[in-house]
């Protein structure tokens with residue numbers, strides 16, 4: 001499991017300029033919205049600073065000079081500008097919302113699209129949780145950065161800049177005092193924000209460990225009690241909770257210290273302003289309105305500074321999220337169409353495995369020098385002990401993986417010369433644990449042929465013998481199957497998957513047969529369904545119940561990545577080799593099972609009597 005499997009991991013990576021550029025690229029297609037919202041933010045922040053300037057004029061021209069006309073004019077201007085500002089506020093909140101949704105949409109679409117194109121090997125290497133975290137949390141964080149993050153920082157920076165400009169206009173010497181203090185204020189604010197964030201992250205991290213501890217101790221309560229682990233567990237739990245308490249204290253202490261520290265620094269600035277105005281009071285160059293405006297600029301600047309500092313402190317995390325998203329988007333599928341890959345129009349024909357080797361990792365071959373020719377229309381059964389390589393052979397044929405050495409030919413073409421679409425769209429696969437998607441039975445059967453008519457869907461279901469149980473559901477074909485098909489039994493799911501395979505009319509049919517989890521009746525129904533599909537198709541069945549494959553043209557015993565035995569049922573039994581052993585062992589188990597059930601029933605009847 002990668003270190004960053006959990007959402008609250010620390011990001012150790014270095015800041016990379018190109019990540020920032022790619023984030024900006026995300027906004028490029030939506031430039032009219034970005035431009036619109038930037039204009040609105042600029043209007044709002046300029047007006048914020050201008051209102052303070054207007055209040056200086058109200059005091060100096062209206063109140064001190066008692067000029068009622070000027071006062072009225074200022075108030076009219078103020079009223080008009082307030083309306084303009086209200087419209088701009090509406091504009092930026094709306095536009096930032098739209099922009100956020102657009103960026104989220106783009107990110108989700110491109111991630112989903114990319115995930116669908118990635119090879120199977122990527123998914124066996126990468127935990128689902130890691131991928132889900134990229135798609136949900138990281139996407140959200142990046143969208144927040146490009147919307148509210150950009151908005152807050154633009155508002156903050158423009159607000160500070162316009163305030164400084166107005167202060168320079170009113171009195172440049174006094175403005176310099178404020179400018180000198182700004183970097184300190186900003187530095188302190190960023191440092192506090194970073195440390196507070198760190199502590200809260202610590203708290204969340206410990207909290208997830210505590211939740212996991214509760215979970216493990218409750219679900220494993222029998223083992224805990226049986227082994228007398230209570231005291232030891234309480235000690236471990238105590239360590240975690242005290243770590244959390246300490247981190248919580250630190251967060252509270254830093255949060256409490258933050259505002260007063262910033263206020264003290266700004267008070268130094270205010271002191272400077274008051275001192276200066278006192279020193280110049282005699283010269284009459286500095287009015288009461290100017291003093292009031294400076295004090296307002298100085299105090300109201302604290303908010304934009306805090307906002308910019310917060311965005312700055314959170315930026316590293318958002319960049320880390322973006323980097324992880326981009327790393328996923330940049331992963332190239334291992335199996336891609338070659339230039340010039342073509343669709344031969346059909347993949348009916350011979351399938352040949354020629355000196356094929358395959359390994360997942362470290363050059364430890366899982367398939368070794370496999371040579372096999374399958375005739376069109378043949379039914380091949382793969383049997384053998386677990387881990388022998390049956391699923392791997394089938395995955396290679398579907399081109400979920402490609403041979404590391406040797407090759408696979410379909411209809412005389414090296415299959416790497418064909419397009420993936422040409423191969424995969426003509427192969428129907430039914431998995432051992434069939435996967436259904438949330439939705440209705442009808443939607444699941446038509447999953448591979450969306451335009452199929454109700455008659456086609458029902459015909460497919462009838463052919464595999466699924467129709468009778470579907471009809472018994474209250475809503476028939478419109479019955480919901482639940483997430484992953486949880487509302488259906490394994491046998492029912494298999495039959496629906498078979499109907500799905502029939503409907504898609506594949507040229508090659510592959511089935512990983514269900515294990516003993518289905519009852520004998522369902523098994524015989526599945527058997528019938530399989531026979532219906534296998535008519536006139538090349539079929540490969542990974543068989544777990546050997547009784548179901550007696551009619552296969554050829555049975556291959558796969559051991560240690562090689563064909564250990566090959567022949568039909570009768571030939572292999574005669575050989576008295578591995579297949580014979582597998583078959584007789586399973587036959588004996590099935591007989592013993594039947595005998596045990598018979599014995600249990602008898603005993604139950606006797607005790608009931």
Ligand SMILES: Nc1ncnc2c1ncn2[C@@H]1O[C@H](COP(=O)(O)OP(=O)(O)OP(=O)(O)O)[C@@H](O)[C@H]1O
Nearest residue numbers: 124360361366384385386387388389390391392393
């Ligand atoms: N994604 C993977 N990554 C690494 N090794 C794998 C992977 N999938 C399978 N293997 C290994 O390859 C070998 C063959 O596995 P495979 O699933 O093909 O066997 P199988 O005959 O189908 O077994 P079963 O009957 O249990 O399904 C096993 O040793 C298995 O551990």
